[in-house]
Amino acid sequence: MTVLRALFFVFVFIPVLVVVIPAQALINALRLPFWNVLPRVFHRVGCIFLGLRVRVVGQPATGRATLLVSNHISWTDIVAIGAVADVTFVAKREVGDWFFVGMMARLQKTIFVDRTRRSDAARTSREMGAHMAGGNAVLLFAEGQSDVGTHVLPFRSALVGAAQHAMIEAGATDVLIQPLTIAYTRLQGLPVSRVERALISWVKSKSLGQNIREILSGGVKDVTIAFGTPIPLGEQADRKAVSKAAETQVRQMLVALNRGHDLSVAGR
Template sequence: MMRLRAATVLATLTVVTLPLIPVQWLALRLKGGLKRSLPVVWHRIACRTVGIRVREIGKPARERPLLIVANHVSWLDITVLGSRMPLSFVAKTEVASWPVFGLFAKLQRSVFVDRQRRSATGRTAEELGTRLASGDAMVLFAEGTSNSGNEVLPFRSALIGAARHALAGDDGEMWIQPLALAYTHLHGLPMGRQFRPHVAWYGDMEMVPHFMNVVRQGAVDVAVVWGEPIRVRPDMDRKTLTRLLEDEVRRLAGNVRAGHPPAGPELPPAAPAADVPAEAGEPAILKAAENG
């Protein structure tokens, strides 16, 4: 039965995906909002087909420019978040060369960053700043890697600071919204620490076997928790800002894993945005990249 389910899921995704690839490829070369909205349709179909049920708590910010800073658990995160709203992602350069997934990342209009070469941060920040200024909501997995889903790893500050500086030539402000992902149930039962590797993809796990296991099993529940957006000024210290975002994402993810968030589908609307205390002498993009 599990093999039959896997075959059915893969066949359905293939039938849906093949006609949409040339449409999205053409949309990327034309003006209009189709290139933003079409991936949302695909991700929603994929979630339903695979058996991923998303519970959204809180709401994404309407303000722009908007950078969304999230924890990273699995390759599933892309489909889960992509099903919520038009988004693009900041991805490591290796993803661009992956079979199938690399093509999807390009069609999603991802910004690729070489994390091994700090000298490339300035170029990535410029591209990221251009996309943010154009109104695209961008997602940055600030841990720099995925993890077991039982924790949130320390956030890296370089790209957060670089993205902020890339927008300094506009109105000098941007919005950053913390977001927590937590995979909570498998086949309707609380997942628990020992079962989270079913969906968590990290370490030296191979992609294809992990992907096929998720497809065969299905029936995954995930919570997407939106934190309060932060109005960011050009003079804010990037490391202070990064610590604030890391602490908030860790708190949100920990609460939902422990079953503490409200039982309803959404939290009340977010309170007015918080400000982060400024610290003098914040370095420019390249120096921020060097300090990592």
């Protein structure tokens, strides 16, 4: 960790946490409608601390039941996305047990899923459906695991289908699936090399501690969050076809961004 980053952590990041944590806990306990304001502040401060410069292409669908489906590269994806969009994340159950991270995830109303129990998918989908039926957005890392950021793994359609039924049951008649692509395009102003991608991404061979050390010791990273074209998800829609269409959009946007194309100019 650099000296400037350490000073920022002590004199800015920690004071923000001291204010945000109890305030957000109170907001959640009282079920106030502006629960998403402080998480956005926290993530924006987190981007500064982690050296993430976030650029947004497109815009998230708002005011409607929306399931965002995204590729996944690193735990820093959550900070970058949370800084520009009001979303509730779906995370594996183990995250809820991590020191500090689990507490912060719960404050942002993260929905946890136990991937070792098939029966838990029904509970997860009900929570997702209830949240989206209120006009909120839920984000699902649809690959089911993280990757290095050079390609997109096949999307898992099971939770999309489960959420489809849950949203209809919860009263959401107008549901959207919106593809979202996250791409780490530059490091210290230069295009990210394959070796450097391994330092940014979080793969199974690394411990969380090792990856955190690599991120904190690294330079400033340019991150692009690209919102794709929303896809209607009706009661009779084919979940596998919708998942595949979303996966194709995410893959096309990731390839374009990694090649240095400007999606905001070239279109998608």
